[in-house]
Amino acid sequence: MILGKDFFDRDCLEVAPELVGKIIVRKTDDGEMRVRITETEAYRGEEDKACHASRGRTPRTELLYAESGTIYIYLIYGMHWLMNVVTGGKDNPQGVLFRCGEGLSGPGKLTRHLKIDKSLNGKSFFSNPQIWIEDDGFKSAIKTAPRVGVDYAGDEWKSKPWRFIMSAE
DNA sequence: TTAGTGATATCC
DNA sequence: GATATCACTAAA
Known part of the structure; x- marks a missing residue:
């Protein structure tokens, strides 16, 4: 089911852990390529210092304020595309x-493998012939961990257990 | 451990 | 206009 x-x-x-699997x-x-998601991270609004939207609404973060299910693609370190999906509804900058x-390791490799780049930025994950997400009924144990690469956000936010990883068993 | 890479935000 | 920063990877 899509x-x-x-x-x-x-x-x-709520969305982040459910996307795992x-x-x-x-x-x-x-x-057509199919890849099971094994790891996600949540970024929760302007109050979350690690979220791009924490510095206010800018042309780049504008998409985080869009409808849920909007695809937000971001080029990081000049070489890697990272893919996010908007959650939490309109004017609520969560992702x-x-x-x-x-079979992959790391967000840069994920998008490279799937041939994802900014041409998908601003599209959505439903009613889209190029990319979508399916639930095949697979259930997995999930563990949590602090997010990666957000040291700049300060102790309170960088230690939040908002990283969700598929557990081996 | 360090180099590489370029869009974005922030400061003139 | 300039420069500092960054949700990373690969090679060493």
Whole structure:
């Protein structure tokens, strides 16, 4: 079953752990790819110092304020595209980062493998012929951990257990 | 451990 | 206009 707007239209702390174990389906001219999500991170609004939206609404973060299910693609370190999905509804800048997929390691590799770049920025995960997310009924144990690469956000925010990882068993 | 890379935000 | 920063990876 393909995830619709209702799935994303909730708090990112609910959406992020539920996305673990789901499948990203990516369709390109070369065919169709499927990757099971193994790791996500939640970024929760302007009060979250680690969230891009914490510095206010800018042209880049504008998409975080869009409808739930909007795809937010961001180029980091000049070389890597990171993919997020907007959650929490309009004018509520929450997002979930797709951090890793099965057989891969790291968000940069995930997007490279799926041929994701800014051409998908601003698209949505439903009613989209290029990319969507499926639930095949797979359930997995999930563990949490502090988020990665957010040292700049200060102790309170960098220690939040908002990283969700598929557990081996 | 360090280099590489470029969009974005922030400061002139 | 300039420069500092960054939700990373690969090579060493």
